[in-house]
Amino acid sequence: MKPPSMISPALIRMWGWLGFMFFGLFSFHLGNKIFGLNLNFWTSSWSQFGGKEIGLVVVSFIFAIVGMVIGWGIGTSIEVKNEKTDFIISSLWHYLASGTIVWIFLWTMYLSKTIGKENIKQFTQQLGSTFSISLLIIPFIGCLLIASLLLLIGLLNQRHKPILLACLIPSLPVSLIMSHIQVSLFRIEGYGWILIGILMPLILIPLSSLMITRDKFQRQQLKE
Amino acid sequence: MKRKIRPNLTFFVSGAIMWTWGGFIIAITCFRPIIPLQILKENKELANQLAISLRLIILKTVLVWTLGGGILGIIISKLFLSRPDYEHFSPTPNVFKYLFLPGIPEISPKPRWLTGPKTRAEINAGFQGQILGIIFGICGTIFFLPLFQNELIVVRELPLRIILGAIQSLLSSTLILPDSLDKLTKKIRERKYEEGY
Numbered sequence: 001m002k003p004p005s006m007i008s009p010a011l012i013r014m015w016g017w018l019g020f021m022f023f024g025l026f027s028f029h030l031g032n033k034i035f036g037l038n039l040n041f042w043t044s045s046w047s048q049f050g051g052k053e054i055g056l057v058v059v060s061f062i063f064a065i066v067g068m069v070i071g072w073g074i075g076t077s078i079e080v081k082n083e084k085t086d087f088i089i090s091s092l093w094h095y096l097a098s099g100t101i102v103w104i105f106l107w108t109m110y111l112s113k114t115i116g117k118e119n120i121k122q123f124t125q126q127l128g129s130t131f132s133i134s135l136l137i138i139p140f141i142g143c144l145l146i147a148s149l150l151l152l153i154g155l156l157n158q159r160h161k162p163i164l165l166a167c168l169i170p171s172l173p174v175s176l177i178m179s180h181i182q183v184s185l186f187r188i189e190g191y192g193w194i195l196i197g198i199l200m201p202l203i204l205i206p207l208s209s210l211m212i213t214r215d216k217f218q219r220q221q222l223k224e
Numbered sequence: 225m226k227r228k229i230r231p232n233l234t235f236f237v238s239g240a241i242m243w244t245w246g247g248f249i250i251a252i253t254c255f256r257p258i259i260p261l262q263i264l265k266e267n268k269e270l271a272n273q274l275a276i277s278l279r280l281i282i283l284k285t286v287l288v289w290t291l292g293g294g295i296l297g298i299i300i301s302k303l304f305l306s307r308p309d310y311e312h313f314s315p316t317p318n319v320f321k322y323l324f325l326p327g328i329p330e331i332s333p334k335p336r337w338l339t340g341p342k343t344r345a346e347i348n349a350g351f352q353g354q355i356l357g358i359i360f361g362i363c364g365t366i367f368f369l370p371l372f373q374n375e376l377i378v379v380r381e382l383p384l385r386i387i388l389g390a391i392q393s394l395l396s397s398t399l400i401l402p403d404s405l406d407k408l409t410k411k412i413r414e415r416k417y418e419e420g421y
Contacts, residue, residue: 153355154348160306166299169356173363 007222009215010090012075016068017097023067028060040129086219087158087212092147094211095204099143102203104135106196107182114192127186134185142178146171146201147208158216162209164202171201231408235301236294238404243293244286246361246396251285254369254385255377277376284372292360297400300353304401307345314344336402350401354394361393362386 032039035052049057080086115123124131149170150156155163179197257264257274264271341347365385373379 154352155303159308163299163302163306165295166303166352166356169299169359173359173367176367 006079006081007076007219008078008080008086008089009218009222010086010093010212011078011080012072013097014089014093015071015075015078017071019067019069019071019074020064021067023070024060024064027063028056031056031060083158087216088151090212090215091151091156091208092144094208094215095143095147096140098207098211099146099200099204100136100139102200102207103139103143103178106199106203107135110192110196111186114188114190130185134182138178138182142174143204146174146204149174161213162205164205167205168201171205172198175200175204230411231301231404232298234407234411235297235400235404237297238407239297239300239400240290240294242396242399242403243296244290246293246392247286247289248282250289250365250369250388250392251282253388254285254365254380255281255373256380257377259376274376277374281372281374281377285369288368289364292364293396293400296353296357296360296397297404299356300349300397300400301404303352304345304349307349311345311348312343316341316344316347336406341402346401346405350398353401354397357393357397357400358390361389361396364393365389 028039031037035056037053037056039053039056080089111120111123147156150162150167153170155167155170176194176197179193179200182196183193255278257278259270259274264274336342336346341350365388366382369379369385379385
């Protein structure tokens with residue numbers, strides 16, 4: 001079968017990520033139930049793991065990789081003929097993916113600076129699942145909101161690279177609110193969250209712009 | 225170099241002027257004294273102190289708003305220049321001409337804020353500028369104004385501040401692009417005249 005030429009690289013990546021997450025989490029929970037390990041995905045740490053637990057994580061990871069390949073397959077089979085639709089998918093996906101990575105990186109740096117590397121473990125145990133879930137959910141919603149705002153206003157479009165200064169106006173308030181929610185969930189004192197809120201769009205916008213350009217180039221190559 | 229600086233400077237100055245007025249209006253409407261008027265009438269010293277404090281707050285607000293307006297002006301210039309070529313060359317119907325009633329003398333050349341946008345690029349960049357301006361204004365009234373309050377003067381309630389911020393920023397931002405383009409067109413016309421075209 002000949003693969004479709006009008007594929008969207010961002011859509012493939014998105015399906016790959018969905019497949020990875022779905023298969024990985026599903027196999028982890030299934031294994032957990034079958035072997036009666038009583039592991040919590042969000043709070044467990046490597047130091048608590050024995051042979052069975054490590055085995056379950058490794059197998060889940062292999063299943064997740066299989067899921068990712070299946071996801072890529074699904075993504076490849078979907079044709080996106082309209083350039084604008086492809087651009088919207090690409091923008092939303094890259095703001096979401098890059099945003100989450102940048103967010104986790106910034107907060108890990110901040111926490112290791114304020115709490116100290118040796119206290120992070122205790123801190124995460126204290127917060128339980130709130131720690132990891134909030135680190136994923138907040139950038140997930142926030143970055144989608146930023147991308148949607150920029151697309152709606154027309155600051156993100158196919159014709160030209162985004163103007164950083166212009167894009168900062170709608171994204172800064174959103175990222176500051178995200179940062180404030182995060183710091184109140186972590187129950188940390190201080191004003192470091194403002195710095196994270198400012199840094200976030202400053203890194204996110206150029207980074208996502210690069211990724212979107214790369215996707216555009218890849219799509220063009222596949223078309224030819 | 226001069227040719228690059230002049231448009232940016234024009235947009236900056238235009239934005240700064242528009243937003244200075246906006247900042248002044250925001251400063252006098254969004255703050256209120258804690259002490260009742262009756263007490264102030266009796267205590268002149270306290271009233272003087274309050275007046276100095278209010279002047280300082282107005283100055284701070286106007287300065288922040290002026291700087292914000294200037295930055296917004298530069299952003300609007302970048303947005304206008306980044307519009308595609310076809311938008312710069314597609315004219316818009318001049319609906320504003322119907323506003324001129326017979327007998328009223330027309331101004332020549334008509335300023336853009338009176339005639340409306342002349343190209344699609346102006347409409348689109350103007351719209352983007354308005355949206356960004358509103359976000360800028362609302363965020364300013366939410367986050368910046370509380371920083372200026374003191375023990376004598378406090379900010380008014382948040383919903384009122386948001387409404388005032390939105391109205392002020394919409395009015396101030398709308399005029400930045402037409403005003404700057406008018407100034408630049410005038411400058412170009414003058415230069416052409418001097419060069420003998």
